[in-house]
Amino acid sequence: MFSAFDFILDFVKPFFPNVAQYWARVVKAIVETLEMVSVSFGFVAVLGVALGIVLVVISEGHLYENKILNTVVPRLVNLFRSIPFVILVAFILPFTRFMVGTAVGVPGAIVPIVVAMVPFVARQVELALLEVNRGVIDMALSLGFSKPYIVFRILLKEARSGIVRALTLSSISLVGYSAMAGVVGGGGIGDLAIRYGYARFMSDITLLSLLLLLGIVFFLQGIGNFVLERLGT
Amino acid sequence: MRAIEVTDVFKTYRTRSGSVEALKGVSLHVEKGDIFGVIGHSGSGKSTLIRCINRLEKFDRGSIFVGGSDLMSLSEKELRQKRQKIGMIFQQFHLLRNDSVYGNVLLPLTYAGSGKAAAAEKADRLLTRVGLREKRGAYPSQLSGGQQQRVAIARALANDPEILLCDEATSALDPDTTHSILALLKELNQELQLTVLIITHEMAVVKDICSNVAVLDGGKIVEQGKTLEMFTNPRHSVTKQFANSLFEQDKIKEVLLGEYVKKVIGSGGLVARLIFKGEKANDALISDVSRRFGIDASIIFGNIEIIQSQPLGNLYVAFSGPADRIAEAVDYAAAQGVLVQRVAENAERR
Numbered sequence A: 001m002f003s004a005f006d007f008i009l010d011f012v013k014p015f016f017p018n019v020a021q022y023w024a025r026v027v028k029a030i031v032e033t034l035e036m037v038s039v040s041f042g043f044v045a046v047l048g049v050a051l052g053i054v055l056v057v058i059s060e061g062h063l064y065e066n067k068i069l070n071t072v073v074p075r076l077v078n079l080f081r082s083i084p085f086v087i088l089v090a091f092i093l094p095f096t097r098f099m100v101g102t103a104v105g106v107p108g109a110i111v112p113i114v115v116a117m118v119p120f121v122a123r124q125v126e127l128a129l130l131e132v133n134r135g136v137i138d139m140a141l142s143l144g145f146s147k148p149y150i151v152f153r154i155l156l157k158e159a160r161s162g163i164v165r166a167l168t169l170s171s172i173s174l175v176g177y178s179a180m181a182g183v184v185g186g187g188g189i190g191d192l193a194i195r196y197g198y199a200r201f202m203s204d205i206t207l208l209s210l211l212l213l214l215g216i217v218f219f220l221q222g223i224g225n226f227v228l229e230r231l232g233t
Numbered sequence B: 001m002r003a004i005e006v007t008d009v010f011k012t013y014r015t016r017s018g019s020v021e022a023l024k025g026v027s028l029h030v031e032k033g034d035i036f037g038v039i040g041h042s043g044s045g046k047s048t049l050i051r052c053i054n055r056l057e058k059f060d061r062g063s064i065f066v067g068g069s070d071l072m073s074l075s076e077k078e079l080r081q082k083r084q085k086i087g088m089i090f091q092q093f094h095l096l097r098n099d100s101v102y103g104n105v106l107l108p109l110t111y112a113g114s115g116k117a118a119a120a121e122k123a124d125r126l127l128t129r130v131g132l133r134e135k136r137g138a139y140p141s142q143l144s145g146g147q148q149q150r151v152a153i154a155r156a157l158a159n160d161p162e163i164l165l166c167d168e169a170t171s172a173l174d175p176d177t178t179h180s181i182l183a184l185l186k187e188l189n190q191e192l193q194l195t196v197l198i199i200t201h202e203m204a205v206v207k208d209i210c211s212n213v214a215v216l217d218g219g220k221i222v223e224q225g226k227t228l229e230m231f232t233n234p235r236h237s238v239t240k241q242f243a244n245s246l247f248e249q250d251k252i253k254e255v256l257l258g259e260y261v262k263k264v265i266g267s268g269g270l271v272a273r274l275i276f277k278g279e280k281a282n283d284a285l286i287s288d289v290s291r292r293f294g295i296d297a298s299i300i301f302g303n304i305e306i307i308q309s310q311p312l313g314n315l316y317v318a319f320s321g322p323a324d325r326i327a328e329a330v331d332y333a334a335a336q337g338v339l340v341q342r343v344a345e346n347a348e349r350r
């Protein structure tokens, strides 16, 4: 894995002296960020879409209308969405330990990232699902379809471009969270930028960190656009 | 056994901002194989009523039997099976935009568990029936409103329903397209012995294909009966409004205020509205009356509507001549089975 990055090293050496010196650390940071982003994204996508569906179907007049859940769940989602990320990291520390056995490193970062991102994604997915005309659900009911079938075959498919847009957007915010999570012990590019770039005045490392994060963001946006195009929207 | 039997149904919507009594004791019966219309103004409860019939909406009181089974007593699963036998089409078509025309029609077939080959064959047949086979690969956004409604009809028919509910199915379409969709419904009704319940606020729809009609107003059925009868001889004021809209009745007001009518009335004449039903809808009677009683009879306004393929004539005739002869003429016309309404006459005559 490390050697794969070596050819880049020759290229960057003259412009980024410190980067060359701490190359192994830089590569490690990149790998950590990619791990954090991809693993959290997996969880966030599944849990976020699931929670988004729940938010919609329990709402008034919907398939699984439920007054109690509909007062509790949206409030919880809003609550978690309004806690600043750094505070959330500290606040859920025991939970993080319980889940992954540690509060530091990549696993220690993934838990707070997921907890912070799921409500965010859920709200986005909710909006996408709400864009599906209510009449479509009536139509599906009138054909005698079961509720799970309506949710998974009709609602999700009709809202799919909105959901892809929501997931693209959140994967990008997720990169930002991963940078912050790094600072509190997760490693990754954010950690690299703070520890070397900022604390030791190695501005070439800061610059590189910035470029790397931007690169990841553009890449994710590109994937999102590609998928949307394939879906024909 | 009737196809649909609605008895004394009440439905109140309760919202935070208050409650709305949408249905206040609605009863109606639809015979098998009939095309039944429910007409009413906006907010009269039409959608609520039709949505109760496949239980998209629960109702508070009363009973609804569809094909002999009590909707309120069905379990979730039985209700789903029942709904497969009650097709429904909507004003906004509600096609799935991420599925092709073919995919939309195939969906209920695959859900019902038809084999792949059988489902494909049937979807094809349905699309051919509604005249859209060559559009099978298109997506809803690429179709006109009329074409989309045809796809929706094909989809609604996928499970061979006994009943088709139409909630303002042609209200988003222009008159020509409306006519072609209604013609399709009529054909399907005859080919498949399909019972069709249509709700609409347009007289043109009722007039075209409904053999029976109920007028809904303020959550109550105010009048119901055979379409031709109802609009020849409307009793309730709302029915009258709809009947008048059919005959472009608003135009007659101007004519009645015109110089010619004033002159006729001034000289002791009479303006009467004659309504001819069925084969009597021809104006031979006018010349007959004119000759027989030696009076002048001129048609000042008129139209003939075809309701249920029966002509219904609506003529405004100005009679002038000796008053007693006119009176005899009017009696004679009435005796011939023509409905006569005196519209304008000299006040002294009354």
Ligand SMILES: Nc1ncnc2c1ncn2[C@@H]1O[C@H](COP(=O)(O)OP(=O)(O)OP(=O)(O)O)[C@@H](O)[C@H]1O
Binding pocket: B013, B014, B015, B020, B021, B022, B040, B041, B042, B043, B044, B045, B046, B047, B048, B049, B201
């Ligand atoms: N989901 C609902 N919640 C609250 N009130 C409702 C609801 N649906 C309908 N209503 C009310 O019930 C009454 C009847 O509505 P309905 O939709 O059945 O009328 P309609 O005859 O179909 O009218 P339109 O021709 O405009 O479609 C209206 O006063 C309406 O505001």
Ligand SMILES: [Mg+2]
Binding pocket: B046, B047, B048, B168
């Ligand atoms: Mg309506």
